[in-house]
Amino acid sequence: MKDYQLIIFDWDGTLMDSAAKIVSCMQLAAQQCDVPVPDAQAVGNIIGISLRPAIQILFDTQDEQLTDALFEGYKAAYLEKDITPCPLFEGTLELLTTLRQRDKTLAVATGKARRGLDRAWKNTQTGHFFTTSRTACEAASKPSSDMLEQILSETGISACDAIMIGDTVFDMQMAEQIGMDRLAVSYGVHDSDRLAAHNPVAIVNTVSEMRPILLPR
Known part of the structure; x- marks a missing residue:
C-alpha cells in the first residue's frame, strides 16, 4: 500500500x-x-x-x-x-487528528462556496487540520481536475504522492483525469457500483476504514 x-x-x-x-x-x-x-x-x-x-x-x-x-x-x-443537522461522520475528528500527527498534508476539494466551507470549518472546529483547500469560488466545478491541479501546485506535491477521497463519481473523475489515486466512500450519495467504475484503490463503508489505507505503517 x-x-x-x-x-x-x-x-x-x-x-x-x-x-x-x-x-x-x-x-x-x-x-x-x-x-x-x-x-x-x-x-x-x-x-x-x-x-x-x-x-x-x-x-x-x-x-x-x-x-x-x-x-x-x-x-x-x-x-x-432549514434546520437539518450536519454532523461530522463518526470517526472524522479522530482520523484527521491522527493524520496530522503523522505529518500528512491534508486538503479539501469541494463544490461548496468558500463562505460555506469556512462556516463548516468554524462550526466543527476542523479548519486547522487542513493546509489548503479549493472551493467553487476558486476553481472550475468538478469533475474538472482544476481543484486538484491547484492544490498540487500550491503544495509542491506530485499526483503520484497524493490521493483524492470522495463519495461521488465527480470526485473519482477529477482524480482519474490526472492519474491520481482515489479512495471512494460508500456512505455518501453515490452507490458503490457507480464509484467502482472509476477504479478507486478501495471503497470504504466508514471513516475508520480509511485509516489502514492512509496510514499503511
Whole structure:
C-alpha cells in the first residue's frame, strides 16, 4: 500500500453528513420558485458539483433568471430556513487528528462556496487540520481536475504522492483525469457500483476504514 504524502478530501458526504440538508434546501428552493420539486435521488445525483451548474443540471434549465432565483433560494434555505443537522461522520475528528500527527498534508476539494466551507470549518472546529483547500469560488466545478491541479501546485506535491477521497463519481473523475489515486466512500450519495467504475484503490463503508489505507505503517 502506498504511503501518501497529500490527502485530499471532499467535504459533503465524505467528512460531513450533509446530504439530507442539501436535499431539503434544494426542495425548498424549488417550492419557492414554483418549479417541480426534485426527489432525494435526483438531488443526490448532483451533489458535489458547484451550485450554479448543479442547479442547471437538476432543473434542466439554461434560464439565467431561474437559475439565479433557485441559487438565492437555496442559499437562503441553507442559512435561514432549514434546520437539518450536519454532523461530522463518526470517526472524522479522530482520523484527521491522527493524520496530522503523522505529518500528512491534508486538503479539501469541494463544490461548496468558500463562505460555506469556512462556516463548516468554524462550526466543527476542523479548519486547522487542513493546509489548503479549493472551493467553487476558486476553481472550475468538478469533475474538472482544476481543484486538484491547484492544490498540487500550491503544495509542491506530485499526483503520484497524493490521493483524492470522495463519495461521488465527480470526485473519482477529477482524480482519474490526472492519474491520481482515489479512495471512494460508500456512505455518501453515490452507490458503490457507480464509484467502482472509476477504479478507486478501495471503497470504504466508514471513516475508520480509511485509516489502514492512509496510514499503511
